[in-house]
Amino acid sequence: MDAVDGNAIGGxxxxxxxxxxxxxxxxxxxxxxxxQVGELAVYAHAPGTVVRCPSxxxxxxxxxxxxxxxxxxxxxxxxxx
Amino acid sequence: xxxxxxxxxxxxxxxxxxxxxxxxxxxxxxxxxxxxxxVPDWPGHQxxxxxxxxxxxxxxxxxxxxxxxxxxxxxxALTVERIDDGEVSPYLTDELRAGDELELRGPIGxxxxxxxxxxxxxxxxxxxxxxxPLRSILRHRERAGSTVPVRLLYSSRTLDDVIYRxxxxxxAVGVEVFHTLTRHQxxxxxxxxxxxxxxxxAEVAWPAGMMPLAYVCxxxxxxxxxxxxLVQSGYPPQRVKTERFGGTGGT
Numbered sequence: 001m002d003a004v005d006g007n008a009i010g011g012x013x014x015x016x017x018x019x020x021x022x023x024x025x026x027x028x029x030x031x032x033x034x035x036q037v038g039e040l041a042v043y044a045h046a047p048g049t050v051v052r053c054p055s056x057x058x059x060x061x062x063x064x065x066x067x068x069x070x071x072x073x074x075x076x077x078x079x080x081x
Numbered sequence: 082x083x084x085x086x087x088x089x090x091x092x093x094x095x096x097x098x099x100x101x102x103x104x105x106x107x108x109x110x111x112x113x114x115x116x117x118x119x120v121p122d123w124p125g126h127q128x129x130x131x132x133x134x135x136x137x138x139x140x141x142x143x144x145x146x147x148x149x150x151x152x153x154x155x156x157x158a159l160t161v162e163r164i165d166d167g168e169v170s171p172y173l174t175d176e177l178r179a180g181d182e183l184e185l186r187g188p189i190g191x192x193x194x195x196x197x198x199x200x201x202x203x204x205x206x207x208x209x210x211x212x213x214p215l216r217s218i219l220r221h222r223e224r225a226g227s228t229v230p231v232r233l234l235y236s237s238r239t240l241d242d243v244i245y246r247x248x249x250x251x252x253a254v255g256v257e258v259f260h261t262l263t264r265h266q267x268x269x270x271x272x273x274x275x276x277x278x279x280x281x282x283a284e285v286a287w288p289a290g291m292m293p294l295a296y297v298c299x300x301x302x303x304x305x306x307x308x309x310x311l312v313q314s315g316y317p318p319q320r321v322k323t324e325r326f327g328g329t330g331g332t
Contacts, residue, residue, distance in 0.1 A: 002301040010191075039192065
C-alpha cells in the first residue's frame, strides 16, 4: 500500500493537537531519528491512520476515528515538539 | 508515550470546517478542473499548502486533501484530478457548478511550503497533478517579485494531460520549464519522452553544489524514485521536500 507524507494529515493533526504540527519535530522511540512530522510516512487506508518512521518503519502514532471521537496512540514516539 | 515532551504551540486560530461558495469551475484537461472558491473566513495561505474537503451523505462522510493552486493573495483555487473510482473527486470535477457550496477547512500544512526568503535555486519536480502546489509556488514567486532561479520538470502521460499548459508555455523570467511525456508524444515533440530517472535529472537538475532547494510532488512511486535519486546525487535530504499523493496518478 502506498504511503503519503505526514503533511497530508496536517488537518487531522491540527484537530487533535490544536495547532499546526507538520513542522513540529518528532523523535522515533525505536531508532531515535528526529524528523519533522510532515516527513513521516502515513498509511491512511488502514483501519484508522497509521504514522510510521521512514527510517525504521516503527509505528509512531495511530489515530482512529469513531463517530465524533478520535482515539490517539502515541506510544511509538520518544518526543514530539 | 512515557517521557514524551509535548510542548504544544498555541495556535492563533483553530482549524474549523466552513462553507465556501464555488465562484467558477475551469476545464484544465479532460479529467482535471480548477475550482475557484469564495471562502468567507480565509486567513490567507502560503504557497504549497492544502485544504481538506468534506462531503457528507447522510451519516457517511468522506474527507480528502487538495492542494491550493493559487498564490497567496489570490482567491482560493483548487485543481482536482478525477480519480475514476474515487469517492470525492468525481463529484468535484463532474457535478460541482458555480454557486454550489462546499465544506472545507484550511489552510493546512507548514512543511511543503515555499517563501521567497527560503531562497533557491528552486528545483520543482511534478508528476501529473503534483504540479498543483508547485504552480502556487511559481505564481507566488512571480507576484512577490522574487528572482530566485527555477527549473521545473513536469512528467505527464501525454501532452493532453499537461495541466496549466498555456501558463507553463510562457514562464516568468528566470523560470525554465522542462516536460517529459511518458506514454505518448505528438509528432515533432522536442521535450523528453521517458520516466524521470537519474540520467534525466543529471541533465535538468541544478548541481548539488549550488545548494538547491527541491520540491517533489506527485504519486507516491514518482516521489520516492525522484527524491531518492536526488539524494543519491548529493542533495541533502533536508533540502528535498516531498508531497506524496498516494495511488498511481498520471505521470
